[in-house]
């Protein structure tokens with residue numbers, strides 16, 4: 001295969017990968033973030049402490065996290081068909097991707113939010129804030145750099161999973177790698193695809209790191225280090 | 232302004248339980264600076280946290296500015312609407328400042344106003360005013376991470392004042408600061424108390440803090456208040472442990488066994504009068520000074536002197552009466568031989 005043959009295929013597959021990872025990320029953020037926050041709030045010592053809710057949500061998240069992605073991919077087929085009307089193509093792949101990533105992100109969110117100084121929660125309570133104020137004014141803004149880095153990790157995991165989904169008809173770069181690189185022994189094409197995936201992951205990591213650094217560039221520990229280095 | 236009655240707090244951790252507060256009756260009058268002092272673990276933090284219901288007392292009542300907070304619904308972490316509104320009128324400052332690192336100084340001060348729902352314009356104006364009041368107008372755009380400890384606490388104080396509270400609670404606000412900075416923060420608290428008529432309840436483990444800013448003080452031990460009162464009254468009480476610590480005299484001599492040893496405490500304007508020489512002249516007696524000290528306690532000059540008069544207590548009844556007539560507080564120290572007690 002020549003580069004000219006590869007290019008249109010690569011372009012389409014890249015778009016598909018972007019779409020499924022993008023949508024899955026969005027859904028993960030929308031559901032994983034509240035879930036992670038809920039885990040902290042309902043824990044003992046949290047403002048909404050509730051053993052039952054905490055244990056149930058925790059258990060669901062744990063099961064979701066421990067299921068191998070390949071199993072999820074197959075097991076969710078009926079659900080996927082119900083949600084998007086089909087079980088093949090990149091659209092179908094977004095469902096298991098999101099379902100797999102939500103508990104993953106939720107746990108990362110939980111630990112990020114847990115890292116926020118309890119004194120801040122207390123300060124908001126002392127000034128007459130509600131639980132919602134605590135979340136919106138203290139927990140989320142203070143955990144933001146950690147939440148961004150958690151999202152970066154999640155997106156990178158999603159790119160990996162999306163390649164896996166591709167191998168079972170999910171479209172995207174993974175699909176391309178299987179149909180051409182593996183089944184048709186196009187080794188060069190395979191190498192190109194792998195390089196693209198590596199670059200993609202590196203780019204996401206870079207953007208995530210930059211964003212995280214910018215957000216925490218507030219004279220906190222990060223800039224203290226910077227100051228020390230300058231001194 | 233703040234009254235607690237029979238305040239009890241029991242923490243349960245599994246089958247173990249800790250009684251952090253054991254029937255605390257506290258009365259803080261409007262416009263005074265009230266200090267609670269005690270060693271670590273005495274229950275001071277628990278007490279101050281009960282005042283704004285960050286901690287629900289196990290029993291007893293807390294009244295702040297006429298409102299019984301214990302009667303308001305809601306748990307400690309999930310306060311009902313009324314309790315949240317009551318808390319907005321009670322400022323609180325913390326040992327570790329508890330500022331949001333993600334917000335600028337100005338935004339930190341605006342936080343309570345956002346919670347109250349004030350509009351942007353009014354918030355900004357109020358925050359600028361408060362920062363000016365605490366002397367940090369030029370730091371509005373800095374982040375807390377760029378400030379010194381003393382500056383952070385000033386931001387904490389500005390934030391606590393955002394809701395125009397009548398009461399300010401301070402939980403070891405100066406314990407993380409060096410002595411110099413501590414003094415400047417205490418001076419600020421004192422100024423705010425005087426300028427705004429703010430009632431301040433502060434807790435500390437440092438006697439110096441009590442001495443510098445407080446009008447009244449209480450000593451806590453094992454979850455109980457073992458003594459309390461205005462500094463003036465405490466200093467006038469020879470048995471007061473607080474007074475001993477505020478004004479230690481232990482290094483003074485105890486005198487000869489056949490003499491009468493007096494401890495004379497004078498406050499305010501009586502400190503300037505030459506009563507020792509007057510005493511000696513009027514009664515033709517020898518007065519031997521064993522020790523003396525003058526200090527500023529709660530903004531007032533307080534002196535204490537230990538003197539020795541020859542002869543027994545009975546021989547000296549008249550001179551002692553004379554001193555008391557001068558408005559001085561005179562305690563006759565128990566002496567090993569004549570066993571005289573005031």
Ligand SMILES: Nc1ncnc2c1ncn2[C@@H]1O[C@H](COP(=O)(O)OP(=O)(O)O)[C@@H](O)[C@H]1O
Pocket residue numbers: 242243244249250251269270271272273274275276277278
């Ligand atoms: N949340 C808690 N759970 C269990 N015990 C506590 C808790 N908070 C305080 N205590 C206990 O209550 C006692 C008083 O604590 P505290 O009020 O913090 O004292 P202080 O502020 O005077 O040092 C201590 O024995 C402490 O261990």
Ligand SMILES: [Mg+2]
Pocket residue numbers: 275276277403
């Ligand atoms: Mg304490």
